[in-house]
Amino acid sequence: MVGLEDEWHYRRHMADCGCGPTEIETKAQQRALWLALVLNAVMFFVEVASGLYADSTSLVADGLDMLTDASVYAVALMAIGRSNAFKARAATLSGALLLIVGIGVVLEAVRRAFVGAEPVGVLMIMVALVALAVNTYVLRLLQRQRSDEVHMRAAWIFTRADVVANVAVIVSGAAVLLTGVIYFDLLVGAAIGLFVMREAMEILREARQAGR
Template structure:
């Protein structure tokens, strides 16, 4: 039975494009974020600002998110092995999911903190806090810029990228809140802006986490129309019917299918299978396993199960 052996090499190859450049950008982003974390915590202690120390700890979560994204990217580039026959591509999906969960936790924590401050907004510490918030904004935007190209091609890096944009938003809130407080004495501006930004972050996650969860749950790829695919396969000459069709995503780039194909009497099973594989490729499915049956043989699974039960 002929088989397509290309998928074992594809996992590593998919990440090779611009990998050196992308990895260097990620490493720089991690270093810059760790430096910012240190500056915020030291500055927060000097200015006696709990909020700034908390923001520093939050920024440390960004650095860890980038480390996680970087590690998963390296892991995903590893070749397939007997123990990991599909390769390590799903490491990026798991890392993205962990990053989104962390971002949800941070956003909810920010909202709870802000709600607690609505009743009695604290006094804002002096210019040092605003200066470090400005520095944080520059670093967050710089990190987002460094990882923007990779974010377009990897759901994993996109999660870390969104993490940084969220931080940039928080820094804008601190700056804007500080300006409103200094100009008008509106101490309540800071918690209100924090709640609004947290809501925006959660709204963005709502749209992005769905496809990641779908891949983890072995859901059928959203871009493949199941009924249209079944019709296209049934229209192939020599195909009488199909069943046990399963579609899933190995990782972001690779779709997979398996099915039982009932080949009409007199048709060549090999030629029919090749024609069906061609239809699958037209629908973006590069990896497929097809078991052929004849109308008289019945389903191989049911025949095997019956024989096992009888035995």
Template sequence: MDSCRDNDAPFEGLTPDYRRRLWLVIIINAVMFVVELSAGAMAGSRSLQADALDFLGDTFTYAITLAVIGTQLRTRAWAAFAKGLSLTVMGLWVLGITAYHILVVGVPRAEVMGIIGFLALAANVSSVLLLLRYKEGDANVRSVWVCSRNDAIGNIAVMVAALGVWGTASRWPDLIVAAIMAAIFITSSVQILKRAIAELRSVGAANQAGPAAERP
């Protein structure tokens, strides 16, 4: 295991292996965003489109994580804070779109939902396995793991929605799953924001203690 595990300091992502894995995950998410957004539009599925949005958000989240690796704790904490806010915005957007489409007539195509949901699940499980070794760390690193884990959960939910749509010939399973995914976005954002705020407070406390310690 890396030397970062040999002390109490949280892992900051400073190893070449972590950077390589993060690049692979970024590529996987960017490709799946395009695939799933197109399939969601073709199938008329809100849950597929919500999951595609999650892939897009994760692509930017991982890119920000990669960009701030090695910077000061304050910078990394603010980056995590921004990612937490973006998850909140995505969750609220999906909730709004889901509420709007409750009034829209049309049943999504269950077979497309199932196929793309399985493909997305395989992509996200691959991402989870790539990042499993680094699931603990500072707010910046932790946010990557939280997003990857939630993606896998969301893909399972999309496949459940596909079965529900197929079995009931109704759009309600799709809309319900989209709403659940929005709630997952918001819950995850709260976790990331709490961690980032705690780190920002620790930086502030350290800055205050520094000048005080220098006084005679």
């Protein structure tokens, strides 16, 4: 029976020789990424629409993060079966998109701190719970396909960040509901933006290393 260490050495050998993933691995990656893309695209519309209706910065931020994830999965799909250099460029594009979204979210939180907002805590919690269930499923799906290939690693990192963001939105929704203080929503929205920026830098760093 092949152990985890043997499998790791096999994957490293395949990457070093330029052989790439097997056809079965490629198809499994494609199925996982297509499903993740569709789920994230749907949740983007749900969260942004709900966030605008609930006047919630953190919920809108989480929705925009879903859109970025859908873009990342699309880029990862294009990278499957391509050269390591192409995969590194795809991961770089993913990281750059994530960085832009993170900066935009932080700026939006700052703007709302000045113009004001009235977030609806109950709706924030309900929608964020649905998003958490979706992202947990996608994370487990991608975990089975996670490999040394940088484009798949980037997709997994994005989803991991989403799970953390979903939990943060739920907590902020509960805080707003219990206290009526809008700054919980603004702080969590800004924190999601900063966290997204941190994940983007991690992807960009790995892409640089993979491209060498």
